[in-house]
Amino acid sequence: MVDNRPPAGVQTPFRRNLALPVREAMTDTPVILVVGPRQSGKSTLVQSIADDAAYVTFDDAPTRAAAMDDVTGFLRGLPSPAIIDEVQRVPDVFLAIKAEVDRQRTPGRFILTGSADVMLLPRIAESLAGRMETHTLWPLSQGELAGLRERFIDVLFDPSPLPRLAASLSRDEIFQRARSGGYPEVLQRASPERRRSWFRGYTTSMVQREVQEIAAVEGLSDIPRLLQLSATRVGSLVNFTTISRDIGIPLTTVRRYEALLRATYMVSELPAWSNNVGRRVIHTPKLYLCDSGLLSYLRGGVPDPPFHDPDAGPLLENFVLMEIRKQAGWSTNDIGIYFYRNHANQEVDIVLEHHDGRIVGIEVKAATAIQARDWRGLNVLREQAGERFVRGIVLHPGDQVLPIGERTWALPIEAVWRMGAEPITAGR
Numbered sequence: 001m002v003d004n005r006p007p008a009g010v011q012t013p014f015r016r017n018l019a020l021p022v023r024e025a026m027t028d029t030p031v032i033l034v035v036g037p038r039q040s041g042k043s044t045l046v047q048s049i050a051d052d053a054a055y056v057t058f059d060d061a062p063t064r065a066a067a068m069d070d071v072t073g074f075l076r077g078l079p080s081p082a083i084i085d086e087v088q089r090v091p092d093v094f095l096a097i098k099a100e101v102d103r104q105r106t107p108g109r110f111i112l113t114g115s116a117d118v119m120l121l122p123r124i125a126e127s128l129a130g131r132m133e134t135h136t137l138w139p140l141s142q143g144e145l146a147g148l149r150e151r152f153i154d155v156l157f158d159p160s161p162l163p164r165l166a167a168s169l170s171r172d173e174i175f176q177r178a179r180s181g182g183y184p185e186v187l188q189r190a191s192p193e194r195r196r197s198w199f200r201g202y203t204t205s206m207v208q209r210e211v212q213e214i215a216a217v218e219g220l221s222d223i224p225r226l227l228q229l230s231a232t233r234v235g236s237l238v239n240f241t242t243i244s245r246d247i248g249i250p251l252t253t254v255r256r257y258e259a260l261l262r263a264t265y266m267v268s269e270l271p272a273w274s275n276n277v278g279r280r281v282i283h284t285p286k287l288y289l290c291d292s293g294l295l296s297y298l299r300g301g302v303p304d305p306p307f308h309d310p311d312a313g314p315l316l317e318n319f320v321l322m323e324i325r326k327q328a329g330w331s332t333n334d335i336g337i338y339f340y341r342n343h344a345n346q347e348v349d350i351v352l353e354h355h356d357g358r359i360v361g362i363e364v365k366a367a368t369a370i371q372a373r374d375w376r377g378l379n380v381l382r383e384q385a386g387e388r389f390v391r392g393i394v395l396h397p398g399d400q401v402l403p404i405g406e407r408t409w410a411l412p413i414e415a416v417w418r419m420g421a422e423p424i425t426a427g428r
Helices: 019-025 042-049 061-069 071-076 093-103 122-127 152-157 171-180 192-214 222-232 240-247 251-263 277-282 292-298 312-328 372-388
Strands: 031-035 054-057 082-085 110-114 132-136 267-270 286-289 335-341 347-354 359-364 389-396 402-405 408-412
Touching: 019 031, 019 042, 019 132, 031 042, 042 082, 042 110, 061 071, 071 093, 093 110, 093 122, 152 312, 152 347, 152 389, 171 292, 171 312, 192 222, 192 251, 192 292, 222 240, 222 251, 222 286, 222 292, 240 251, 251 267, 267 335, 286 292, 286 312, 292 312, 312 335, 312 347, 312 359, 335 372, 347 372, 359 372, 372 389, 372 402, 372 408
Parallel strands: 031 110, 031 132, 054 082, 082 110, 359 389, 389 408
Antiparallel strands: 267 286, 335 347, 347 359, 402 408
């Protein structure tokens, strides 16, 4: 039986790699917003960075009531700098912050956290345009668990040969990490039963509290069903019509509920890549969950997958995608993250597009042995991208590191958090 404890070397408290870009933003930007799922560590992060700042949280009912009663007076009563936690609970605060920043534009004046994507609300996004920088803090990355700052994205876009890497983890150990996910609190629970209990309470709380606060929802029982159904369709194209039929609720309601799940960082969509930038918005996205541990819980635990278990591929793909999304928050390369599928249904799981147009393709495989068919999609992507194609990568849970084609390599999955990684040091 696989050991379900956190990987060896887990550090408490955890140093977060997002600390450096947030700290840099505080030197030249009046408002910094750190968003992400509940229990991902946002409050701990911002308090560790700005330990001299005043701290208030809108989770506190009297504080929230005071802000709602006179939001301008509330803000002017705060020392500078100030941390406002769970800012989405008083939406009117954003317009008041705009007025205060326009009156006194001091870098790092307001540090906000939110467990809902307030930038989905057009009025808020417009009110702080040019005044606010937003960073997303996901649950812990595999590098953070080991005290490392991952640089996998930077390595992939570096034209130098890939560094050598000796794999150290078995397939079972890779899946153990995928099943555990990255929520700090759940990782410190010793048994699978206690972890399932945490996820059960978490999903209930998110539906009954976070979703309700964003938008009054009548059919609360329908949202957990939609979340469960979403977990069974990870890595698939979003088809709201089919979901509506399967779950038995109107199409318009499905779209609304799915948007709420995205706004509260429970599910996410991965857009399609195309050479034609204008056509990307009309392609159907794929669906993923924002934490592979939550996915494993919703799919019944995904016990030690055999090599051909249908649950193995989606779990591993979701795990790798989220590790790369986390790293994008501190990478020195500004990238977009997509998937690729052509009219012949040839696919690439993950496409990274640099802001200068260069492309990296990544395939994720659940089998330890790779075969020629595993990189056919990468070959098609390389032909379509031409000289923009930097390299293709096939990630697998084995130990093979080898070239498999033109500008294409097979790498162990642990390369995602080990290749090019550096120790996290104080102040970074």
